[in-house]
Amino acid sequence: MTTNRIPTAQPARRRSARRFNSAYLFIAPSLVLIAVFIAEPIVQSGWMSLHDWMVGESSHRFVGFANYTRLFHDSRFWNALRVTVVYTLVVSVGQVVLGLAIASRLRRTTWYSTLLRTAYFFPFIASLVVVGIIWKFLLDPQVGLVDAWLAAVGVSPPAWLQSTALALPTVMAVGIWKNVGFTMIVLLASMQQVPRDLYEAAALDGAGAWRQFRNVTLPALRPALLFTTVIATVNGLQLFDLVFSMTSGGPIFHTESVVMYLYQKGFVEFQMGYASAIAWVLFVIILGISAVQLRVLRYRDVD
Amino acid sequence: MLFAHRRAVPVAAAIAAIAALLLTTACGNGSSGSSGGVVHLSMLTGFTGPDEPSYQTLVKEFNDTHPDIQVTMTVEPWATVGQKLPASWATGQGPDLATPSSDPGSIFSYIKTNSVLPLDPAVGSGADQIDSAAFPPSVKAAFTVGGKLYAVPANMATLALYYNKDMFAAAGISTPPTTEDDLIADAKKLTIGAAGKPSQYGISLADNNTIQMWPVLQWMSGGDILDSNNCAAVNSAASVSALTTWSQLVAKDHISPVGQAGADADTLFASKKAAMEINGPWAAAGFKSAGINLGIAQVPVGSAGPVTLASTVPLMIERTTKHPAQAKTFLAWYTSKTAQEKFSQVSGFPPARTDLGNSTAGDPAVSVFAQALPHAKLYLAGQSVASQIDSDVYVPFIQKIERGAGVQSAADDAAKQINKLTGCKQN
Numbered sequence: 001m002t003t004n005r006i007p008t009a010q011p012a013r014r015r016s017a018r019r020f021n022s023a024y025l026f027i028a029p030s031l032v033l034i035a036v037f038i039a040e041p042i043v044q045s046g047w048m049s050l051h052d053w054m055v056g057e058s059s060h061r062f063v064g065f066a067n068y069t070r071l072f073h074d075s076r077f078w079n080a081l082r083v084t085v086v087y088t089l090v091v092s093v094g095q096v097v098l099g100l101a102i103a104s105r106l107r108r109t110t111w112y113s114t115l116l117r118t119a120y121f122f123p124f125i126a127s128l129v130v131v132g133i134i135w136k137f138l139l140d141p142q143v144g145l146v147d148a149w150l151a152a153v154g155v156s157p158p159a160w161l162q163s164t165a166l167a168l169p170t171v172m173a174v175g176i177w178k179n180v181g182f183t184m185i186v187l188l189a190s191m192q193q194v195p196r197d198l199y200e201a202a203a204l205d206g207a208g209a210w211r212q213f214r215n216v217t218l219p220a221l222r223p224a225l226l227f228t229t230v231i232a233t234v235n236g237l238q239l240f241d242l243v244f245s246m247t248s249g250g251p252i253f254h255t256e257s258v259v260m261y262l263y264q265k266g267f268v269e270f271q272m273g274y275a276s277a278i279a280w281v282l283f284v285i286i287l288g289i290s291a292v293q294l295r296v297l298r299y300r301d302v303d
Numbered sequence: 304m305l306f307a308h309r310r311a312v313p314v315a316a317a318i319a320a321i322a323a324l325l326l327t328t329a330c331g332n333g334s335s336g337s338s339g340g341v342v343h344l345s346m347l348t349g350f351t352g353p354d355e356p357s358y359q360t361l362v363k364e365f366n367d368t369h370p371d372i373q374v375t376m377t378v379e380p381w382a383t384v385g386q387k388l389p390a391s392w393a394t395g396q397g398p399d400l401a402t403p404s405s406d407p408g409s410i411f412s413y414i415k416t417n418s419v420l421p422l423d424p425a426v427g428s429g430a431d432q433i434d435s436a437a438f439p440p441s442v443k444a445a446f447t448v449g450g451k452l453y454a455v456p457a458n459m460a461t462l463a464l465y466y467n468k469d470m471f472a473a474a475g476i477s478t479p480p481t482t483e484d485d486l487i488a489d490a491k492k493l494t495i496g497a498a499g500k501p502s503q504y505g506i507s508l509a510d511n512n513t514i515q516m517w518p519v520l521q522w523m524s525g526g527d528i529l530d531s532n533n534c535a536a537v538n539s540a541a542s543v544s545a546l547t548t549w550s551q552l553v554a555k556d557h558i559s560p561v562g563q564a565g566a567d568a569d570t571l572f573a574s575k576k577a578a579m580e581i582n583g584p585w586a587a588a589g590f591k592s593a594g595i596n597l598g599i600a601q602v603p604v605g606s607a608g609p610v611t612l613a614s615t616v617p618l619m620i621e622r623t624t625k626h627p628a629q630a631k632t633f634l635a636w637y638t639s640k641t642a643q644e645k646f647s648q649v650s651g652f653p654p655a656r657t658d659l660g661n662s663t664a665g666d667p668a669v670s671v672f673a674q675a676l677p678h679a680k681l682y683l684a685g686q687s688v689a690s691q692i693d694s695d696v697y698v699p700f701i702q703k704i705e706r707g708a709g710v711q712s713a714a715d716d717a718a719k720q721i722n723k724l725t726g727c728k729q730n
Contacts, residue, residue, distance in 0.1 A: 056393035056416030162562030
């Protein structure tokens with residue numbers, strides 16, 4: 001039996017070895033890019049965060065965890081974190097709930113629903129900076145179209161982006177408008193994969209539209225919901241372009257996100273050590289929240 | 304399998320190393336050189352606005368008159384310059400000459416990182432020397448650190464009062480205001496419309512992403528942000544009094560919208576929704592092309608005498624440039640009488656020299672800005688933490704009081720933060 005097994009096992013091993021070999025060659029270019037542009041900067045930023053690192057200085061003083069201690073006592077960082085978390089919560093939930101509602105309404109394919117799907121998806125393909133600049137112009141209290149229309153119907157328009165109470169909600173609304181199309185398309189594609197016989201069976205059991213949605217559609221959408229929620233959360237936590245172009249973090253830091261603060265410290269004041277510490281804290285937060293989301297939404301069950 | 308693994312890893316590593324080498328070398332940036340006896344210098348600036356052709360005209364004239372030195376000026380937005388320059392100069396890959404920022408305080412970080420050349424060996428009154436004695440004293444002081452001169456002014460500007468003559472005529476005002484009291488009265492009179500939402504504002508004030516306007520309002524009445532000991536003066540009696548007056552004019556009398564960025568303030572004036580704006584010479588062309596019947600006058604005089612804000616952009620030489628002598632020759636020519644006269648004529652900016660007398664008086668717009676030079680003050684001049692004081696403290700402070708915060712308490716908070724940044728121990 002032993003002698004019979006050897007001749008069959010050897011060629012298989014050789015084939016396996018050859019595949020292993022060529023696999024390395026194929027992934028080498030990607031590995032290089034990942035190593036040079038992702039892995040090395042991550043490691044380097046961790047090292048920089050332990051130093052008093054100013055751009056251009058020939059030597060950098062090792063300070064251990066002093067940057068992290070300073071961050072812990074920095075009220076502006078905590079304000080930026082609060083802004084980021086509030087934005088992420090509201091925009092993620094808004095984006096997913098609204099995307100689900102729109103996808104449900106536009107599930108049937110007609111010329112009208114196709115037109116609306118395109119309209120909802122269109123903002124997603126536009127650059128965030130362009131979206132921010134256009135909305136800033138539209139919402140300008142003196143020369144903006146939105147305020148002009150409101151004034152025309154007798155409504156006194158507020159200063160959307162200049163008011164400390166309204167600036168963040170306004171940016172959040174634009175964030176939801178920008179990304180809801182993406183959520184809608186992903187959920188719509190997933191909805192169309194749900195077998196029709198499940199609905200027929202549910203209908204035969206006496207389930208109405210709401211129960212069909214709750215007990216058939218929603219469970220089938222769980223992988224897509226997980227995907228869109230994680231993507232929306234990670235995007236929200238990395239908020240930068242929109243506030244940079246719409247408010248520059250103002251008024252009085254009311255829309256300053258963590259990445260905006262990181263940009264200010266790293267690329268305006270050149271305090272790269274401190275900015276790297278901010279980046280690492282944000283990295284750990286995103287990692288933690290993503291892990292919790294995957295756990296709560298039972299990633300392995302839906303993968 | 305083990306053998307195959309061992310063989311594959313070095314192959315992959317070799318490919319990775321070659322690719323990394325290619326990527327790294329591709330990042331290099333040859334900035335200057337010489338060929339056929341001609342030295343080529345590169346110069347990076349942030350002059351992307353309508354004034355760019357004026358700088359290019361000056362560079363072209365230098366190139367035409369110095370065939371053995373050819374300067375190529377490239378422009379990128381200030382934010383891009385600010386991001387690229389520190390690393391490129393620190394690694395010797397940057398341009399030979401550059402304007403690192405529109406903020407004169409930016410020179411400190413480049414001096415601290417030993418990225419720029421001191422210019423003192425080239426200073427003098429000779430034809431090919433940098434005549435720093437002719438620079439406005441505040442500019443020379445701002446560019447001198449530790450007794451060494453590190454930059455020359457790439458431009459020199461002051462702020463003046465722009466006003467819309469048609470709006471003034473419609474309000475029955477025949478001349479622009481000359482005193483702070485007149486300015487306040489005119490701003491109130493020119494504010495028209497419902498309380499809280501005027502259809503026309505008396506003046507367009509900006510508080511963020513702008514050339515600073517609020518310090519001028521403080522200086523008019525003897526207030527300031529820092530005193531000569533680098534300690535906060537923002538909560539002095541004069542400052543609090545001036546800021547109380549102006550913040551109430553904005554918050555209660557609505558003479559200006561709240562929370563405008565510089566571009567918003569310009570748009571408001573250009574769209575004929577504000578009657579006045581305090582701004583520099585760069586704004587004139589845009590306002591004229593917007594069809595405004597434009598008047599330009601000196602900033603009105605307050606109880607502390609005539610004062611306005613000076614603005615200058617530093618022009619510096621990279622420490623590791625291969626052609627320091629030629630770069631200094633360029634700076635000497637750039638700041639010479641001939642070049643500054645020419646620049647003033649083509650740009651509408653006042654010359655960056657104090658010894659040109661009435662040579663620019665032919666152009667009424669230029670003469671307004673030039674006449675303000677003797678009493679113009681730089682914002683946070685010579686202060687190494689100027690950008691932090693501005694973005695972290697002063698701008699938020701002004702934004703708070705515009706929205707009705709108590710001036711004295713907000714000023715006291717701002718003073719504590721400023722003193723912490725400057726290291727002032729005074730209580």
